[in-house]
Amino acid sequence: MAEFSTPTTEQEFDANFAQIKPLMSNTEALYESSRCLFCFDAPCIKACPSGIDIPQFIRQINTGNTTGAAKTIYEANYFGNACGKVCPTEVLCEGACVYNLNEQKPIEIGRLQSHATRKVIDSGKKLFGPGAPNGRKVAVVGAGPAGISAACELRALGYEVDVFEAKALPSGLTLYGVAPYKITNAETLAEMEYLESQFGYKVHYNQPISSRRELEALEESYDAIFLGIGLGRTNALLLPGEERANCIGAVEFIEQLRTEHHHVAVGKKVIVLGGGNTAMDAASESSRLGADSVILAYRRGKEEMGAYEFEYDLAKGVGVKGLFNVAPVEIVGNGKVEGVKFIRTAIQDGQVQIVPGSEFVEPCDMVIKATGQAKQTHFLQLIPGLQLDGKGRIVADARTGQTTNPKYFASGDALNGGAEVVNAAAEAKATARGIHEYLSNQL
Template identity: 40%
Template structure:
């Protein structure tokens, strides 16, 4: 009898028909039409002291924009959204509204059916984008210059707000495209029709922003240089390291970082050309784990299993995301941690896991009991981190203060220990969401504007 150890790795492209790829990577959540939007908007109570608004990290006036949709003032609704969250279009697609604004909706408590705020937000912002309307006007140039490092949600949010105030902004981006995780790190079926770049184009079209691509901090530019050449600096450089499993076999063929695979898939013009295994194991419990597992299944993988070391309530992926993966045929196995990646001939064959429990002190502990899962591909999705030394700048850690986890220490204005240097997004920590990064950039921009104008 042939064992799994004797079976060669089976990683190949083109597992599905062209039509299956088209369907699998089409928009996972079709947008509302006008009739649906009007009906849904009519369900809103337009609360005076709206709990949904309090639950939104960017403070969008949700009752106001929904009332405008209800009166068919869709442009006004979109402007209300974008004034607080310039990436409201992306957030309408990827924000976990079920644990934020929609969870706080009064109708959730009354009927267990909140107003679908995210869908209404998408309806309004899509309406504006489809008509290529630019509602924002830039103020007269102030002559002040600001450098923004990183063209992700935090950096673009900061750059846009500063440019509207009349400051000249130069954004330095290490990748060939702007957008950060919106472009490279979100499941393809959530961001279809090149929406991330359409949103970038919209932000840049307001004027006052120049983007220099292929420029990395510590390699092509230094913080000292930026501080000398610009009046202020904003650092929105996100994560710069992927957490390792630190177990045997991590260098086997077939073992990859989930974020790298998602980025490759997002940039692939032809999804059928991307190789995928038959038996996939994903290690982790966040949105990245859900995205890579579900997309592997939609690429044609036969068996996809997410293994997480704790229970479902501890996963950073929401209940809705976990359910989405399961309805796509992904199995989720809880209470197990990886011990060894088993290979043959340099390629992955199996993953050995150990069952876990919480000890009397509430700490995670292994039971000593193990099991194996056949796999020709493993995706590591156990989180990312920020490593200051990775920017490669001498004296970097001596001139800036850092948090214990290595991220930049900032005050409530997102100001670092250097008066003219600000930071936001994943490099300062907090909630790992696009909407939170946008808020960081917005708050920092207001503080930078006050600093530059003395107001």
């Protein structure tokens, strides 16, 4: 029996996808901030990829200076509100909180962060602005966490910035690829509008950069080009029957869910293939859309999944079942999905080995492939002199983000192969400074 009823209205969708980190009230924020010990050598700061001064902003909340807290956060991380909600705080800042050593609940750092930043977003208070114009122009390809963070920092340094985005809305995976129970569309877009109003960069929507001619136009018009293109579509499994109706990639499924909400149909019995965090999201989302049964199938054991433990617990909490040590062999059906043929596996010397003669078919009417995203190598090969590594990732200087084509810089998933929003935001801010260093040396 389904854990959730199929939502048919926006209100029912919101109820099924209720926020797992809801916004705090002023009273909740006051009480929670009072728990902080304001550690001298705060491990939470070290655990944050963007290095936010967490004790500082919590103290500011506790003393009623919420605006100051928001400024402290945004000075370190331009995606301060989104990261408070979508970051895996359980294994980053909150995971490092000293309260864990005494088996006490850690400070709810993420919710406090979202509380402060949401307050300033709602107020529209001006905290930042562009630096004095320096006469230089930078093109940013992609309006995701990396691209927008780079745009903000570059504007603060005085550059004119144009962002070119293929889709109709900004924020990349924060809008299109994060589960709706982590952050709403309205929250994501409100932060993007706030940042654009603060820094004054220009975003050109529905304007993909996908040809050599378009790249040449950027090279001629701009002093540097920042690549924040992220990753592409879900990797194909190359299995027989993969083309059947109701066999979909997790990235495409989540994007459809984020844009169409309760209008997305889900099967009665769904099998999700994969063991990463995206697989957990897709499985949990399927259950919340009203699937009677959701099975998470992975070729290794439960303890070897790449997903964070709390993400798996979240999926289990909405009725998702695990099927481990199985590898898909074929998507079976007549035109549309009717099941998945699996073969059982065993791990020998760390390698997955199939168990001969152990094939079986698990019936279902929908398959979601959470098998990673493809690198955008076709596009990247259009850039002369741009080197990629053996996994299709952009090769760039670790400190400056400069690629092997000196005019191009990169950050985010296209560079690191796929990480968290906070990683993209932090890397892009550093890369913007790398662009500034490079262009300053050309004067």
